[in-house]
Amino acid sequence: MNRSWAFHFRILAVLAVLGIAAFPVYWMAVTSMTSSEELFAGSPRLLPDPAQIGTYARALVSTPLLTWLGNSLIIALGTTALSLLLAILPAYALSRMSFRGKLLLALGLFVTQMLPEAMLVVPLYDIFSRFALLDSLTGLILANTAFAVPVVTWILKGAIDGIPTEIEEAARIDGCSRVGIVLTIVLPLIAPTLAAVAVIAFFQGWNEYVFAQTFISDESLKVASVGLASFVGELSTPMDTVMAVGLTYTLPAVVFYLLVQRYIVAGMTSGGVKG
Amino acid sequence: MALRFQNIKKKFGDLTVIRDISLDVGDDDFLVLLGPSGCGKSTLLRMIAGLEEVTSGEIHLNGRQVEHLPPSDRNMAFVFQSYALYPHMTVRRNITFPLIMREHKWWFHIPLVGYLAKRRIETKPDIRELVSITAETLGLTQVLDKHPRTLSGGQRQRVALGRAMVRQPAAFLMDEPLSNLDAKLRTAMRAEITRLHHRLGGTFVYVTHDQVEAMTMGTKIALLRGGDIQQFGTPREIYERPANTYVARFIGTPPMNLIEAQFQGDSLRIGDRLLPLPETAPRGDDRKVWLGIRPDAISLTTADAADALPVRVTLVEHAGAESLLAFDPGSLRVARDEDGQSDIMATQSGYSGIVAGDRVGLTLDIAQASYFDIDSGLRID
Numbered sequence: 001m002n003r004s005w006a007f008h009f010r011i012l013a014v015l016a017v018l019g020i021a022a023f024p025v026y027w028m029a030v031t032s033m034t035s036s037e038e039l040f041a042g043s044p045r046l047l048p049d050p051a052q053i054g055t056y057a058r059a060l061v062s063t064p065l066l067t068w069l070g071n072s073l074i075i076a077l078g079t080t081a082l083s084l085l086l087a088i089l090p091a092y093a094l095s096r097m098s099f100r101g102k103l104l105l106a107l108g109l110f111v112t113q114m115l116p117e118a119m120l121v122v123p124l125y126d127i128f129s130r131f132a133l134l135d136s137l138t139g140l141i142l143a144n145t146a147f148a149v150p151v152v153t154w155i156l157k158g159a160i161d162g163i164p165t166e167i168e169e170a171a172r173i174d175g176c177s178r179v180g181i182v183l184t185i186v187l188p189l190i191a192p193t194l195a196a197v198a199v200i201a202f203f204q205g206w207n208e209y210v211f212a213q214t215f216i217s218d219e220s221l222k223v224a225s226v227g228l229a230s231f232v233g234e235l236s237t238p239m240d241t242v243m244a245v246g247l248t249y250t251l252p253a254v255v256f257y258l259l260v261q262r263y264i265v266a267g268m269t270s271g272g273v274k275g
Numbered sequence: 276m277a278l279r280f281q282n283i284k285k286k287f288g289d290l291t292v293i294r295d296i297s298l299d300v301g302d303d304d305f306l307v308l309l310g311p312s313g314c315g316k317s318t319l320l321r322m323i324a325g326l327e328e329v330t331s332g333e334i335h336l337n338g339r340q341v342e343h344l345p346p347s348d349r350n351m352a353f354v355f356q357s358y359a360l361y362p363h364m365t366v367r368r369n370i371t372f373p374l375i376m377r378e379h380k381w382w383f384h385i386p387l388v389g390y391l392a393k394r395r396i397e398t399k400p401d402i403r404e405l406v407s408i409t410a411e412t413l414g415l416t417q418v419l420d421k422h423p424r425t426l427s428g429g430q431r432q433r434v435a436l437g438r439a440m441v442r443q444p445a446a447f448l449m450d451e452p453l454s455n456l457d458a459k460l461r462t463a464m465r466a467e468i469t470r471l472h473h474r475l476g477g478t479f480v481y482v483t484h485d486q487v488e489a490m491t492m493g494t495k496i497a498l499l500r501g502g503d504i505q506q507f508g509t510p511r512e513i514y515e516r517p518a519n520t521y522v523a524r525f526i527g528t529p530p531m532n533l534i535e536a537q538f539q540g541d542s543l544r545i546g547d548r549l550l551p552l553p554e555t556a557p558r559g560d561d562r563k564v565w566l567g568i569r570p571d572a573i574s575l576t577t578a579d580a581a582d583a584l585p586v587r588v589t590l591v592e593h594a595g596a597e598s599l600l601a602f603d604p605g606s607l608r609v610a611r612d613e614d615g616q617s618d619i620m621a622t623q624s625g626y627s628g629i630v631a632g633d634r635v636g637l638t639l640d641i642a643q644a645s646y647f648d649i650d651s652g653l654r655i656d
Contacts, residue, residue, distance in 0.1 A: 166359035169326050174438070175347035175376035183384045188363040 025250075032056070032243035039239055055244045065245055067220060068227035071137060072206055073252060075223060078141035079205030080198050083148040087197070091156035092182055096168070106157075109150040117147070117210045128215060135218045143211045148201040155200070159193035160186060195263035199256070206253050224249045277302040277478040278323070278446060283332035285318055285502075292318050294502040296332075300495060305472050305479040307493035309486060311525075314499040316482045317450055323480060324353050324448050336445055347376075352439030356451040358431045360423040360438075367419040370406050370437045371397050409437045413467075429460045436471070446478040453488065465492060486526055490514065498522055517645060520610060520652035523567045529599060529620040532573070533610035535649065536566040543641065546607050548584060553642045557655045564655060565610055567645035570599075573621035575629070576636040583636025588629055589618055598627035602637065 031039065032055055033048035059065055093099070094106055124143060125134070133139030163186060171181050187194065209225045216222060222230075228249055231242045278300040285293035292315045300306045308316040321327040323334060325346035334342040341349045352373075360369050368375075375396050383389040396402060410416045413433040423431055432452060439447055449468070453461045469492050472479050483489055489496050490510045498505045498513065505525075506518035517523035523531040537544045538559040543552050545566065552558065578585045586602035593599075601618040611617045621637065629635065646655040 164357060164359065166355045166357050167361060169346075170353065170355060170359040170438075171361070171372075172326070173324060173346045173351065173353045174373040174442075175379070180376075180379065180384070185361060 025247075028243045028247050032240055032247055034240060036238070036240060052240065055240045056248070059241050059244045059248070063227065063241075063245065064219070064222070065224070065227070065248060068222055068224040069249065069252060071221060072224040072249075074137050075140050075144060075208070075212075076202045076205035076253075076256070078137070079144040079148055080201040082141060082145040083152045083201040083204075084194065084198060086145065087149050087152040087156055088182065088187070091153045092160055092186060094153070094157045095160035096165075106154075109153055112146075112150045117208075121210055121214050124211070125214060134215050135221060137221060139215055140208070140212055140223070141205070143215070144205045144208050145201075147208075148204040152197040152201055155197050156190065156193060159190040163189050192264045195260045198260055202256050202260075203253065277304065277337055278306070278480070279333075279335040280319075281333040281335070283319070283322065283334065284330045285315070285322060285327065286330045292502050293322075293330075296502075296504055298497060298504070298507060300478055300480070302478065303476050303494075305469075305481065305492060305494045307489040307496045308480065308482045308499060309484070309489040309493075309496050309525075310499035310505075311484060315502040316484075316499050319499070320448050320450055320480060320482045323349075323446070324351055325349050326353075350442070350445045352442050352444040352447050354432075354435050354439050354447070354449040354452045356454055358423075358435045358455075360431060360434055362423055365420050365422055366410075366415060366426070366434050366437075367406060368393075368397065369423065369434055370409060370415075370419075370441055371402060373438060373442045374402055374405075405441055406437075409440050412440075413437050428456050429464065432456065432464060433467075436468070440471070440475070443475075444477070446480060447472075447475075449479065449481045451483055452481075454483070454485070468492065486528070490526070498525060500525075516654070517567070518654050520565055520567070520647045523645060523647065524610070524612060527569060529570050529622070530612075531567045531569050531645070532619050532621075533565040533567055533647070534604070534619065535608035535610075536564055536646075538562045538564065545584060545639075546605075548582060550582060550639065550641055556641065556644070557646055559655070563649045565647040565649055565652070566639075566641070567647060568639050568641070569643065570620045570622045572640040572643040573619075574638045574640070575600075575621070575623065576638050578634040578636045580636040580638070583638050585634065585636055586619065588631050588633045588635060590631055591627060591629055593626055596624065598623045598625065598629075600627065600629065602635075 030045060030048045033050070033052040034045050035049065035052055038045060038049070094102065128134050128139050128143075131139075133142065167185060167189075168181050171185050176184060207225060208223075209229070212223045212226045213229070216226065224245075228242065228245055231237060231245070278298075280296050280298045283293055283296045284291070296319065298306075308319055310316045318327055322329050322342070323336075325341070325344060325348075329342045332342070333340055336349065336351070346353075361372065364372065375393050378396055380392070383392050406419070407416065410419055413436060415430065415433055415437060418426055418430060423434065426434065432455075435452070452468070453464050456464060465488060468479075468481075472492075481488070481492060493510055495507065496510055496513050497507045500521060506513055506522045508516075513522060513526055517526065517531070520533055523533065534545060538552075538557075539549065539561065541552050541558070542549045543556075543566065544550075576583045584607065586605060586607075588600060589603050590601040591598060600621045600623060602621070604617065604619050607619075609617050609619060619637070647653060648655055
């Protein structure tokens, strides 16, 4: 009886937390499907008005939303691929090798995380202008990657630490090179963590605003985060359109997460060694 | 000589782990490196494999100097205590992995292409046959397509053995491979590894702290302590003629009793008893020695019997086939172990009727005894 009470209480608690997390998203959906007049009425709608579905169509037609989303996708995927590529070997080295300055390097990676984007935007602007990286998606990918790589490296290092060294030693004896060990043994074993850091890097690129706003002036290269903010006007903000675009903006990120999350499963290394 | 160590030394920073070890191991020998934790036995094995660098000295395998070679070029197979299987691969792939690595090219790392190439190697008729014979030998045929996490401890250890076998290596190296298994399975696997050695031949080097494994499996035992070899010889030599008091106490359950004695002409004085020395025993004028006598070389008589040592029984343990008896040495001086154990131990076959507190006489069969210097602990012949 007690157990059943505890079970029901847990379900209620989970639902409550879920409600708190999901309500803003639901409210976005309701707002996007509420007419402008009703939006500012005394009592707000609690259910979406199906007749207002046209807001989405208008947003797609009247704004370059698809271009913005396309640019954001390129940046997010680019940041993800480059971050993983650049972080795997340093993470392996930090985990498995001993060399002079290792601690300094590891702490240095941490320090980069302590600097806010806003502080770096001016020096980066200067550097990017010298290398002709302003007004280019490549420049944004590089800037976002620089911010993602330290986090990704630290998380991957933690995952590699969890692989028993005997498994690598067995591979060395079986004739595997260092690079071979990383590719054949380590990467498959940390696949869940790779999926997790891919999500982190993807959102770094997808959500980034300050660099995108500062480095891009060409309209055709605008990303969705900046595009969304451009609706906020001095005199009026079309809330229904903003929410419709905002909701559309979250969709690709959710899809990416759903694609990747099935790899985030525990217990990949179980069975290899006694324990 | 199949395997030769020449003045091997190993230091980790200022810590010396292996002092100066030289050994020759013949073809088809099963060498057991035996010793307590921290004696350097696993380090020595890892140096043979190439997983640890040698600080100085040489290792020769079949006449080839190997200590500077990477592990993959030494053609040795290693079985780990923790099995060290590849958890993301099937049993079949685990066993085939060393063979795939032999034909490995850089482009095997390209996704899909590499997958197909590895699969092609795995499905080659000769490799398939080798794997299926190995699996059959080890009783793994049913689990070839399963992942290690679904197997029992014994099966996992057999997969590790299979991975070692398919390579047909110049030497098998095993680092306490049975210590994670339960007692029953350990006995079965012990016999299996011994059979494997008989069938495959070649040099086996086996690390253990379990003297039963050492005595039953090894053709040669090197007993290590503190980075030094205490004795190197056949199990029988080590049991019957221990080189010093450490070896004498380490091998044998219960260990050899060490009782202070003194040579007096053709006799040996123990306490107030004077026992005639056999012809083969050493002599020494009034020299004090440790008399080493195995528990099974002690028989019981009445407390007042002539030539018997009168003692009081402190403990009787019945193990079924034999009884283990402990005695208070009284005025006799016996060597203490690090754990302070100082009773005289004896074994008797069957179920002993003696109980703790009884006074009995001990008759020592000193024809089977060993003698050690009282100060250095070294054997006297």
